[in-house]
Amino acid sequence: METYLSYSAQEKQLHIHAKEKFLIDPYSFLQIHGRLNTHTGAASGIAQFKRRFYPEILSSIDVGVKYHSKLRDFTCDLQGKKTLPITDNGLLSIDTKAGYNFNPGSQKGKQRGAVELTYKLFNFTQDQDVRLKIGFDLFDKKPYFQVRENNWTFNTDIDGRWSVKYDL
Template identity: 45%
Template sequence: METSLRLNAEDRSLVMHAKENFVSDGNIALQVHAKLNTQTGKPSCLIQLKKKFFPEVLTSIDVGAKVDVESREVTYSIQGKKTWELTDNGLLCLDLKGAYNYQPHTQSGKPKASVELSQKVFNFTEDQDLKVKLGITSLRESLTCSCGENNWTLNAELRESGGKRVHWSIAYDL
């Protein structure tokens, strides 16, 4: 089980987050996300079931559905990712991601596409690795940046919609 403490610009409250993945031999994954807002004491849960396809090396396609337990809303999704290693050691990569989420209760869909450049630095300091990502999300017109080490991750997003705004979040993996 993966657990973390998270803080973001929108909520301004600390959230305890837990995630568990159950994967079958046929690449069917059940993923459960649970959150507890430490300020309000309000819990939330998201359950996702998806089938993973790997048509070739460094390529994945996921098809599935997720349910927000609190709102009882179902969302169907398809998403894909293609990775190109830009160096022989695989530490510098370019990711192309695309997704489409359909919500039957509103009969609306939401496309998403992004390109990310990531650099991994092993042993940045003694026993500490570093990963830096820069990206652009085309449909939301935003620039993204992520910097993480073994436990800490800082994410930032500069959005154009409604004027330029920076959204940030920080996570500490327990």
């Protein structure tokens, strides 16, 4: 089970997250993600069924159905990702991501997409790996930046929004 703590400048509250994937077959899985707000005690969760298609062509194409407990709503999700290594060792790459989320109840959809330049620094210091990511959100038209160290992740964007995550 993957567990982590998160805090963002927008919410100003600490959250505890737990996520688990249950493999159904080599290309299908059920993912459960729960979140607990440590300030209010409010809990929410998401259950997703995902199926991967064409893993030999793209890094991933996932099609799934998601149920969000807080919104009491089902959505359909399609997302894809392709990683293009720039260097032979794969430490520098360009990642392209795209997705579309559709709510059958409200008949509304939301598209998303990003292009990211990722640089991995293994053994930055003894027992410490670092990943630097500069991205551009194609629909919000905003650049963003991420620094990830073994357990810590710091995200920020051009509007000054930021968040931090710590993997337990």
